[in-house]
Amino acid sequence: MDGRPLVKGIGLLVLSVLALVACAPGSSSSNTTTGGSVNVLGTWGGDEQASFLAMVKPFTDQTGIKVNYEGTRDINAVLTTRVQAGNPPELAGLPGPGQMFQFAKDNKLVALDNVLDMGAMNSQYSSNWVKLGQYNGKTYSIFIKTSLKGLVWYDPKNFAAKSYQVPTSWDQLQSLQGQIASSGAKPWCIGLSSGSASGWPGSDWVKEIVLSQSGPTVYNAWWSGKQKWSTPEIKKAWQTWGQMILGANGANVYGGPQYMAATAFGDAGQPLFTSPPGCYMHNQGSFMNSFFDAYSTKPQTGVDYKFFALPDINSQYTGARVVAGDLFGMFKDTPQARALIKYLTTPAAQDIWVKRGGAISPNKNVSFSDYPDDLSRSIAQSMINTKLPEFDAGDLMPSAMQTAYWKAVLDFVGDQSKLDSILATLDKVQADSY
Amino acid sequence: MDILITFLTGYLPWIIGVLIGVPALLAAYIIGFEFVIRLLPQERQGWVRPWVWVGPALAFVAVFLVYPTIGTVIVSLEDKQGNFAGLLNFQHVLADFPTGDGWISIRDNLYWLILYTGFVLLFGVLLAVLTDRVPYETPVKSLIFMPMAISFVALGVIWTFMYSYQPPGAPQTGTMNSLLTTLFHAQPITWLQDKRVNNFALILAAIWGQTGFAMVILSAALKGIPGELLEAARVDGAGEITIFRRVIFPLMMPTITVVGTTLVIFSLKAFDVVYVMTQGNYETNVLANKAYLELFTAFNKGRSGAVAVILLLAVIPVLIFNMRQFRTVEARR
Numbered sequence: 001m002d003g004r005p006l007v008k009g010i011g012l013l014v015l016s017v018l019a020l021v022a023c024a025p026g027s028s029s030s031n032t033t034t035g036g037s038v039n040v041l042g043t044w045g046g047d048e049q050a051s052f053l054a055m056v057k058p059f060t061d062q063t064g065i066k067v068n069y070e071g072t073r074d075i076n077a078v079l080t081t082r083v084q085a086g087n088p089p090e091l092a093g094l095p096g097p098g099q100m101f102q103f104a105k106d107n108k109l110v111a112l113d114n115v116l117d118m119g120a121m122n123s124q125y126s127s128n129w130v131k132l133g134q135y136n137g138k139t140y141s142i143f144i145k146t147s148l149k150g151l152v153w154y155d156p157k158n159f160a161a162k163s164y165q166v167p168t169s170w171d172q173l174q175s176l177q178g179q180i181a182s183s184g185a186k187p188w189c190i191g192l193s194s195g196s197a198s199g200w201p202g203s204d205w206v207k208e209i210v211l212s213q214s215g216p217t218v219y220n221a222w223w224s225g226k227q228k229w230s231t232p233e234i235k236k237a238w239q240t241w242g243q244m245i246l247g248a249n250g251a252n253v254y255g256g257p258q259y260m261a262a263t264a265f266g267d268a269g270q271p272l273f274t275s276p277p278g279c280y281m282h283n284q285g286s287f288m289n290s291f292f293d294a295y296s297t298k299p300q301t302g303v304d305y306k307f308f309a310l311p312d313i314n315s316q317y318t319g320a321r322v323v324a325g326d327l328f329g330m331f332k333d334t335p336q337a338r339a340l341i342k343y344l345t346t347p348a349a350q351d352i353w354v355k356r357g358g359a360i361s362p363n364k365n366v367s368f369s370d371y372p373d374d375l376s377r378s379i380a381q382s383m384i385n386t387k388l389p390e391f392d393a394g395d396l397m398p399s400a401m402q403t404a405y406w407k408a409v410l411d412f413v414g415d416q417s418k419l420d421s422i423l424a425t426l427d428k429v430q431a432d433s434y
Numbered sequence: 435m436d437i438l439i440t441f442l443t444g445y446l447p448w449i450i451g452v453l454i455g456v457p458a459l460l461a462a463y464i465i466g467f468e469f470v471i472r473l474l475p476q477e478r479q480g481w482v483r484p485w486v487w488v489g490p491a492l493a494f495v496a497v498f499l500v501y502p503t504i505g506t507v508i509v510s511l512e513d514k515q516g517n518f519a520g521l522l523n524f525q526h527v528l529a530d531f532p533t534g535d536g537w538i539s540i541r542d543n544l545y546w547l548i549l550y551t552g553f554v555l556l557f558g559v560l561l562a563v564l565t566d567r568v569p570y571e572t573p574v575k576s577l578i579f580m581p582m583a584i585s586f587v588a589l590g591v592i593w594t595f596m597y598s599y600q601p602p603g604a605p606q607t608g609t610m611n612s613l614l615t616t617l618f619h620a621q622p623i624t625w626l627q628d629k630r631v632n633n634f635a636l637i638l639a640a641i642w643g644q645t646g647f648a649m650v651i652l653s654a655a656l657k658g659i660p661g662e663l664l665e666a667a668r669v670d671g672a673g674e675i676t677i678f679r680r681v682i683f684p685l686m687m688p689t690i691t692v693v694g695t696t697l698v699i700f701s702l703k704a705f706d707v708v709y710v711m712t713q714g715n716y717e718t719n720v721l722a723n724k725a726y727l728e729l730f731t732a733f734n735k736g737r738s739g740a741v742a743v744i745l746l747l748a749v750i751p752v753l754i755f756n757m758r759q760f761r762t763v764e765a766r767r
Contacts, residue, residue, distance in 0.1 A: 080730060258627065259599065259601045399733060400731070410715060433732070
């Protein structure tokens with residue numbers, strides 16, 4: 001056996017490493033005057049992440065507080081695990097007010113009333129956005145950016161080529177649809193695929209119809225679990241979507257139910273820009289243009305795409321619109337986290353994202369002129385002018401309800417005749433999850 | 435530079451501490467107890483020593499396996515608020531046979547169990563036996579083994595692209611649909627959404643990923659069969675098919691069983707492929723994915739626990755069988 005040299009070698013290695021370790025702490029005297037750091041967990045990736053990082057850069061420059069951002073598309077799982085393990089990030093984006101209520105109820109969130117300058121908040125944010133961040137009268141979360149739903153995106157060149165008019169009423173929308181369909185083309189593009197949230201783009205359609213058709217009272221009773229899914233108003237909304245938009249077996253939609261199910265929501269607008277167009281209209285939130293910008297056909301804002309608001313169904317509720325937004329809450333109270341969340345509500349901070357595009361600020365002091373193009377400016381204006389803004393019903397529901405809602409959309413698109421049994425299932429989940 | 439300093443000051447001492455400390459601790463444990471054991475009367479020593487040696491492993495199993503398992507069983511009997519709820523969660527999961535969510539998950543797991551295990555084994559045996567007879571065995575086996583190097587998540591992403599769908603008439607971007615439309619002039623299929631095919635599409639992806647594993651182990655078993663046996667059979671006038679049926683196959687059987695039971699356990703635990711490719715939508719929600727969704731999207735610990743317990747109960751007989759099998763293989767040596 002000649003194991004000796006090996007043993008010696010290992011001994012030497014260990015000794016030298018130990019020597020290194022012994023020296024190392026001495027050399028660690030860094031000369032930064034950091035004001036600590038904040039861990040932030042959010043759902044943003046890609047462009048949105050870059051915009052958020054740009055937004056916090058001046059903050060870091062001023063205060064020396066480092067912002068460690070971590071993005072995940074599976075925020076429910078990551079956030080709950082970390083909260084339950086007692087190791088939450090200081091600040092985190094929340095999937096929706098529904099989860100915010102839950103965390104606030106469980107005393108996991110820090111109330112922000114003494115953290116934020118509530119006077120400034122109340123004067124700069126519209127009361128809707130402040131109220132939506134509250135639970136039991138206390139402020140637990142803030143909105144960093146918002147979006148407006150129910151925008152119908154279209155290619156004005158395609159409309160002009162066929163001399164189609166932008167519809168301003170539900171009837172006009174119906175006749176436009178008929179016109180497009182009779183020419184052998186498809187009026188709509190819809191894509192439902194979105195990971196574990198697949199189905200949500202269809203759920204947007206349904207909630208927009210509920211709000212516009214039956215008004216805010218029904219809408220609020222419905223998301224808060226006080227009105228069943230099988231009630232006439234909610235059932236009628238599904239039927240309206242199925243019969244007046246999708247058509248029998250999805251006949252009005254490019255590619256039919258198969259393509260709807262298989263297509264990612266972000267890619268769903270692609271056929272708008274093909275030649276000849278695969279479809280003429282696409283109903284999606286105000287963030288859709290950032291997806292258009294990524295298409296290989298490179299459509300130009302204002303030239304290749306514009307939007308009109310989904311027309312009102314019931315004149316009694318004119319101007320009722322679904323809005324949504326990205327919420328932020330504080331899970332650990334540190335001076336650094338306080339400073340950051342305060343900073344994020346300021347017009348100066350929100351201006352940065354607005355200028356980069358893709359965001360509508362909830363802060364009224366962010367000037368319209370800061371929006372990068374006419375299109376986003378007009379979205380921001382429509383947002384401010386919305387008479388009856390109601391927050392996204394799905395995001396307000398408990399997550400079990402919301403998930404069942406998304407799944408119901410997939411089932412409904414697959415076979416509209418199953419509506420009654422789908423609604424019965426949703427009633428069961430509703431009885432069980434509030 | 436900063437990163438290097440953080441590494442040297444922050445992590446390196448820990449890494450070295452663990453690298454040196456853990457073996458040192460174990461050595462101290464064994465030497466220390468050996469010292470104590472020596473003090474015991476001679477006849478007791480033989481009885482105590484094995485327990486000292488397996489002690490650390492038992493402790494790990496207790497802390498990381500037994501304790502969470504008991505915890506899961508307890509949680510499965512509680513409602514959302516943590517109150518005792520009896521078998522309510524099980525009742526909910528197993529409601530509405532056979533169209534209820536829980537039953538569909540069980541059905542999906544059965545698909546996985548039968549098709550995934552069956553085909554991986556079948557391809558494994560076939561490839562092991564066939565490649566054994568050709569001169570280009572090594573490159574073929576390397577190619578087939580290669581998917582094993584890919585994580586199931588990456589595999590899921592790759593196959594999602596392969597299964598992508600465009601409407602009939604439009605150019606197909608997915609491999610499977612372009613094959614279908616150009617070779618067979620058939621309509622494209624939404625592989626991952628169409629409830630008639632999606633479970634099989636997922637299982638196919640997993641089979642592609644795992645066949646190499648079965649092939650390599652079965653091939654090793656095949657190589658272990660002595661050449662004289664085969665030669666003797668040939669001398670006795672047996673044809674190649676008879677030799678396979680009567681000599682090779684029976685001798686490979688113990689290995690096939692062990693690989694098979696391992697695959698059965700894999701199939702019951704199936705999660706990653708489903709999570710990446712369909713998220714359990716369109717009736718592909720295998721039990722493991724259902725447990726995940728109940729916990730992390732519905733925030734219902736109890737129901738998630740109930741699903742996990744059902745899965746555990748399904749795995750236990752396989753585990754027992756597998757242990758027995760190991761023992762008989764050992765005994766034969």
